[in-house]
Each structure stands twice: as structure tokens, then as C-alpha cells.
Amino acid sequence: MHIGFDAKRFFHNRTGLGNYARSTILGLAEYFPGHSYTLFTPRATGEFCTLPTQRGLIVQEACPLGGMFAALWRSLGIPRAARRHNLDIYHGLSHELPLTSFGPGTRTVVTMHDLLFLTHPHLYPWIDRQLYASKYRQSCRRADMVVAISQKTADDVHEIFGIPRDRIRVVYQSCSPAFSDLRDVDDAARLRQKYRLPERYALFVGALIARKGAQTLIAALAELPAADRPDLVIVGTGPLQAALRDQARALGLVDRVHFAGRVDDADLPGLYRQASVFAYPSVGEGFGIPILEALGSRVPVITSTGSCFSEPGGDAALYTAPGDVPELARALSRVLGDEALRRDMIEKGVRHAHNFHSSRTSAALMEVYAELCGTAEQEHP
Structure with a gap:
């Protein structure tokens, strides 16, 4: 043909x-x-x-x-x-x-x-x-x-x-096979220096628009006890960036929320793999490819109920109602504090990602x- x-x-x-x-x-x-x-x-x-x-x-x-x-x-x-x-x-x-x-x-x-x-x-x-x-x-x-x-x-x-x-x-x-191909060992030190990555962080990847839910994630982060709270790395740009910075400042998180902007394609898999959790609290998507990227990268995923999210997330992700700050905070706390849950989510994620x-x-x-x-x-x- x-x-x-x-x-x-x-x-x-x-x-x-x-x-x-x-x-x-x-x-x-x-x-x-x-x-x-x-x-x-x-x-x-x-x-x-x-x-x-x-x-x-x-x-x-x-x-x-x-x-x-x-x-x-x-x-x-x-x-x-x-x-x-x-x-x-x-x-x-x-x-x-x-x-x-x-x-x-x-x-x-x-x-x-x-x-x-x-x-x-x-x-x-x-x-x-x-x-x-x-x-x-x-x-x-x-x-x-x-x-x-x-x-x-x-x-x-x-x-x-x-x-x-x-x-x-x-x-x-x-998604790109780079997200699941672990033969290419990450240069962790280089990425941490290049993007000023913290030692322990939750990751968000997406356009900075209202639908994607980064504002919900920042608010949920603020509800976690300070001792348990990871930093947040936000990959992406968009019209809400200034408002998100203001939100982080108002919540006392100005030093804990890091805006990485646009990340080189070759570096993005490494940012996923070093994350403690990937959160994607979007209101709605056509598919939600970052969910698949995270699962392939062996990172626990928290995303939203409804829309299409159960299709890329399968039984590997945790789901919270979009816009529900307390529920998202509880999910973050569970994933970050329960190593057995993390291992189970990662194993299920690798299997589910293979379907795509x-x-x-x-x-x-x-x-x-x-x-x-x-x-x-x-x-x-």
C-alpha cells in the first residue's frame, strides 16, 4: 500500500x-x-x-x-x-x-x-x-x-x-521507546545539575493550562506534613505559569516548587525515572500520553477518575476525583509512604505499558x- x-x-x-x-x-x-x-x-x-x-x-x-x-x-x-x-x-x-x-x-x-x-x-x-x-x-x-x-x-x-x-x-x-528502555542508563548527576533537580520530588508534565490541574497538585502538596512533603518539579510551559508561581509563593512553597520549563526530549525519560511519584490531575484528555511515559519509566502514577484515564493507567495507577485537593493529598501520602504499594504499582505499570x-x-x-x-x-x- x-x-x-x-x-x-x-x-x-x-x-x-x-x-x-x-x-x-x-x-x-x-x-x-x-x-x-x-x-x-x-x-x-x-x-x-x-x-x-x-x-x-x-x-x-x-x-x-x-x-x-x-x-x-x-x-x-x-x-x-x-x-x-x-x-x-x-x-x-x-x-x-x-x-x-x-x-x-x-x-x-x-x-x-x-x-x-x-x-x-x-x-x-x-x-x-x-x-x-x-x-x-x-x-x-x-x-x-x-x-x-x-x-x-x-x-x-x-x-x-x-x-x-x-x-x-x-x-x-x-510513546517513545526511550521511556522504557533502561539499557540507556540515566546520567542522574548531569540531569540534576542541568535542571536543578531536588533529591526527592513529585513530577508533573504537561501544558500549564487550567485543564491539566497543576494548581490542584500544588494545593495538595501544601496539605502534606512538612516532614513528608516532596518537592514538585513541573515540566512544561503555558499561560498559567505566573499564576502557579504566585500560588506556590502564597502557600509557602516557593522553594519547593521548581519550574523546569521545556525539557530536551532526550532528558525527559531521566526526569521521570528519578521522580518519586508522577501526578497527572487533569480534568480531561484524549488519551493522556504522560501517564504511559511514567508507567514505562517505572514511576508510580496518580491521575484522575473519569475521562479516558483508566485506559492508559489501567490497574497500575491510583485515581482521584479531578479538583479534589484533599483526596489527591491522601493519594500522594499513600504512594510516598508505602514501599510495598509503590513496588506493586511499578510492576503493574510495566506490564500495562507493554500493551501500548x-x-x-x-x-x-x-x-x-x-x-x-x-x-x-x-x-x-
């Missing part, structure tokens, strides 16, 4: 959607090298621009018009370029498909990550909700198959957009492509 992708975020996004694009495409290239893969992007630039050539992938810049028309690259540029490549499958990796047709020989797939703008509308501006709803609903209706990255997202796509369940497939995402190995997620996605093309995929890893 010849499979094409909307790869803009592969090249130009360092976080969630970009990580999904890279792990998806590179996983397919590794475990199913017998197929052809073409990456469509308006510009093949940035820190990830050498990855495709290292894996033998085709890169096609698809920006037929410049200036004020450059934003039309997806709707006009991709279908035009795709017709020259005779694609069997075109996969929009982040909620969108071009408005114009690919022709009868190309089947279309769109990945839906979440519908949080509809399930949690108070977290999004009105205009964003209208734009997202229109684009995402239209893409789901036009796609031959919708891939949802969690069962929660699949349920939302069916119930809110009315897409039949027989046109939805749940295909989980994987790239070989498995790539095989599941290839089955979707093969189903659409009416072929039986025999090249399972």
Missing part, C-alpha cells in the same frame, strides 16, 4: 499532536517497511526535518500558493499532490481532512484525539468551539474510517457527532488500512 499523511505537525509541533504524528509514522515505517509512506507538509523544516530521510520516507511539500493563500495548503495542496502519488490511503492525523476530493482510488482516515471543546466547553473560547465543531464533524462524516485514540473519544465521536460505530476504530497511541508498545499500535493501525483496502495484512511484527 501507498499511505499518505498530513504531516505538518510531524515537523512543526513538539508536543501532543506532533508526538502522535511522529510515533505513528515512524512506528509504521519500522514494523511495516514493505509499504510506501508519503508525508505532506507545507514546509519540511525544523528540528525533525531529517527524521523522514533517515527512515526512507517520502516528503512532499504541498503549498501551491503563497502569501494569504498559504493556509489553503491542506484543502488545495494535499489533494493535488496526492493524486500524483496514487495513494491507497490518506490519513489526517489531527482531526482534519482536506475539503476537496482525492479521487475514487484513495480511502481516507482521520484521527480524532478528543472532543473536549464540547464535553468541557467552559475551557474553550466560543469562537474556537464553533470552528472546531464544524471542521471536526465534517472530517468525521467525510472519512471512510475514523480512528479514535481512546474508547472515550470513540464514544464521544459516536454520541456527539452521530458517526456509526462500524466506522470508528480505537487505535491507541504509543509501538509494535502493537502500529499493527492495529495497519489492520485499519488493510480493512479499507480489502487486503489481508500479513506483515505483523
Whole structure:
């Protein structure tokens, strides 16, 4: 098969959607090298621009018009370029498909990550909700198959957009194997010096926005007895950073809450592995990839009830109600003070994380492509 992708975020996004694009495409290239893969992007630039050539992938810049028309690259540029490549499958990796047709020989797939703008509308501006709803609903209706990255997202796509369940497939995402590959021994001293890490810390990784719950975590930390309280390392940036600093100062934790900002990709697994606990008290996600990163890194995880969190967390995580500060404080105290519980959570986490190995997620996605093309995929890893 010849499979094409909307790869803009592969090249130009360092976080969630970009990580999904890279792990998806590179996983397919590794475990199913017998197929052809073409990456469509308006510009093949940035820190990830050498990855495709290292894996033998085709890169096609698809920006037929410049200036004020450059934003039309997806709707006009991709279908035009795709017709020259005779694609069997075109996969929009982040909620969108071009408005114009690919022709009868190309089947279309769109990945839906979440519908949080509809399930949690108070977290999004009105205009964003209208734009997202229109684009995402239209893409789901036009796609031959919708891939949802969690069962929660699949349920939302069916119930809110009315897409039949027989046109939805749940295909989980994987994270970088660096988070579970312990053969690469961490340079603990270097990381502690580079990021000024404390000896004992809880870890938070995510955008500093209200939905992610860092403010709940800081408040829970303040409720712990001083003698039992770990420091908190926050990895990520966002509009709430100043408010979170003010919160830590007001609670007398200014010296205990450390803002690491953006962390180099190569260093992040080491920050997970040195943490005493990973806390992810988010209100809602499409999947929650940091949970999987932490489990693979052999770190106990505390996350939220509801949303999709039981899917990446499984039976390995502890769950607390989002926004419930006392409950989160009690969970932190349990994990930090009970070594037998910690060992059990770590062992369960390693087993659960294996279910999301790239070989498995790539095989599941290839089955979707093969189903659409009416072929039986025999090249399972």
C-alpha cells in the first residue's frame, strides 16, 4: 500500500499532536517497511526535518500558493499532490481532512484525539468551539474510517457527532521507546545539575493550562506534613505559569516548587525515572500520553477518575476525583509512604505499558488500512 499523511505537525509541533504524528509514522515505517509512506507538509523544516530521510520516507511539500493563500495548503495542496502519488490511503492525523476530493482510488482516515471543546466547553473560547465543531464533524462524516485514540473519544465521536460505530476504530497511541528502555542508563548527576533537580520530588508534565490541574497538585502538596512533603518539579510551559508561581509563593512553597520549563526530549525519560511519584490531575484528555511515559519509566502514577484515564493507567495507577485537593493529598501520602504499594504499582505499570508498545499500535493501525483496502495484512511484527 501507498499511505499518505498530513504531516505538518510531524515537523512543526513538539508536543501532543506532533508526538502522535511522529510515533505513528515512524512506528509504521519500522514494523511495516514493505509499504510506501508519503508525508505532506507545507514546509519540511525544523528540528525533525531529517527524521523522514533517515527512515526512507517520502516528503512532499504541498503549498501551491503563497502569501494569504498559504493556509489553503491542506484543502488545495494535499489533494493535488496526492493524486500524483496514487495513494491507497490518506490519513489526517489531527482531526482534519482536506475539503476537496482525492479521487475514487484513495480511502481516507482521520484521527480524532478528543472532543473536549464540547464535553468541557467552559475551557474553550466560543469562537474556537464553533470552528472546531464544524471542521471536526465534517472530517468525521467525510472519512471512510475514523480512528479514535481512546474508547472515550470513540464514544464521544459516536454520541456527539452521530458517526456509526462500524466506522470508528480505537487505535491507541504509543510513546517513545526511550521511556522504557533502561539499557540507556540515566546520567542522574548531569540531569540534576542541568535542571536543578531536588533529591526527592513529585513530577508533573504537561501544558500549564487550567485543564491539566497543576494548581490542584500544588494545593495538595501544601496539605502534606512538612516532614513528608516532596518537592514538585513541573515540566512544561503555558499561560498559567505566573499564576502557579504566585500560588506556590502564597502557600509557602516557593522553594519547593521548581519550574523546569521545556525539557530536551532526550532528558525527559531521566526526569521521570528519578521522580518519586508522577501526578497527572487533569480534568480531561484524549488519551493522556504522560501517564504511559511514567508507567514505562517505572514511576508510580496518580491521575484522575473519569475521562479516558483508566485506559492508559489501567490497574497500575491510583485515581482521584479531578479538583479534589484533599483526596489527591491522601493519594500522594499513600504512594510516598508505602514501599510495598509503590513496588506493586511499578510492576503493574510495566506490564500495562507493554500493551501500548509501538509494535502493537502500529499493527492495529495497519489492520485499519488493510480493512479499507480489502487486503489481508500479513506483515505483523
